[in-house]
Amino acid sequence: MRRKYGRLRKKENVIVFPGTFEKLVEKGHLAVDQEEYELAVEAFDQAIVYEPDHPEFLGPYAVALYETKDFLRAKEIAARLLHSGTADYVDAMELYLTISIQLQEYDEVEMTIDALIDEGIVPPEMLNKFNYLRELNGRLSERYAHEEPGIQMKTFTIDEFMKMDAMTQQYALASLEGSDLSAIAPLLVTIAERDDVAPLALTFALTLLHQTGYTGKLIVRKFGWEKPIVPAEMTLPGQDELTKKVREEIERLLFQDPSRLQMAQGLIEKFAITAFPFGWGDYQAVEVAAAYVNYIESLFSGERVPETALNLLIQQIDNDSDLS
Numbered sequence: 283m284r285r286k287y288g289r290l291r292k293k294e295n296v297i298v299f300p301g302t303f304e305k306l307v308e309k310g311h312l313a314v315d316q317e318e319y320e321l322a323v324e325a326f327d328q329a330i331v332y333e334p335d336h337p338e339f340l341g342p343y344a345v346a347l348y349e350t351k352d353f354l355r356a357k358e359i360a361a362r363l364l365h366s367g368t369a370d371y372v373d374a375m376e377l378y379l380t381i382s383i384q385l386q387e388y389d390e391v392e393m394t395i396d397a398l399i400d401e402g403i404v405p406p407e408m409l410n411k412f413n414y415l416r417e418l419n420g421r422l423s424e425r426y427a428h429e430e431p432g433i434q435m436k437t438f439t440i441d442e443f444m445k446m447d448a449m450t451q452q453y454a455l456a457s458l459e460g461s462d463l464s465a466i467a468p469l470l471v472t473i474a475e476r477d478d479v480a481p482l483a484l485t486f487a488l489t490l491l492h493q494t495g496y497t498g499k500l501i502v503r504k505f506g507w508e509k510p511i512v513p514a515e516m517t518l519p520g521q522d523e524l525t526k527k528v529r530e531e532i533e534r535l536l537f538q539d540p541s542r543l544q545m546a547q548g549l550i551e552k553f554a555i556t557a558f559p560f561g562w563g564d565y566q567a568v569e570v571a572a573a574y575v576n577y578i579e580s581l582f583s584g585e586r587v588p589e590t591a592l593n594l595l596i597q598q599i600d601n602d603s604d605l606s
């Protein structure tokens with residue numbers, strides 16, 4: 283039976299070979315999953331020529347543009363997604379607002395969030411996220427509304443930071459990415475060396491210090507572990523050799539079961555980010571991958587996995603993670 287691709291597409295009066303658009307979208311999605319955002323943008327830049335308003339790729343396209351700091355185009359694509367009739371309208375709006383905050387469009391963000399909440403569009407389970415966005419937007423507006431674009435300053439004190447909840451801490455630190463952090467490096471050091479900061483916020487602080495090229499030595503404490511770190515020399519979350527090998531092994535084990543493979547990849551990413559700068563210790567990649575396969579099976583079957591040190595570690599990070 284011949285494979286059906288649907289209607290033919292044209293580009294500048296030339297018929298595009300069937301499947302070209304689908305392959306570009308697939309390539310872009312894969313690049314986003316692997317955090318290769320520049321490759322994702324390249325693929326989606328080609329795909330959008332054929333289907334300018336196709337909702338299937340507009341979300342990851344906007345995310346890839348956001349991650350490459352192309353905020354103006356990211357907002358344009360996020361706006362297209364909102365007008366595409368996507369079923370995930372509220373998630374798309376959250377992305378749109380996050381991009382707008384990066385563009386310092388504080389008034390628009392405030393009015394939009396107020397309208398969404400007043401009109402009951404935001405579901406109860408997402409109210410906290412939108413309130414966090416509104417709180418962060420208000421705080422940044424007070425700091426930067428009257429400054430020239432590109433001028434950065436210390437955005438909060440350590441006391442102000444510690445009074446925030448975990449999610450607000452994450453947003454506050456994530457909003458600093460890509461800016462001049464030299465003035466607040468001492469604050470980031472203080473955050474990174476505390477043992478009472480949420481795990482993901484601590485990861486953000488360390489990666490921001492890496493961005494500044496900070497060469498001082500820190501003592502990082504997380505989940506009862508302790509480790510000396512030089513931020514400028516560290517490998518970013520998920521980019522270490524063991525994690526790469528675990529990803530390769532899990533793909534080998536689960537390539538015939540896409541749903542379990544996707545779940546495993548998400549759990550591995552969560553571990554890499556949440557536990558950072560710590561890892562799975564001295565275990566081999568094959569042992570770690572096998573443990574994740576067993577853990578996922580236990581989630582489906584309800585049966586407990588053996589209480590080995592590795593299994594307990596995987597469960598601890600999954601259960602204690604504040605990664606949203």
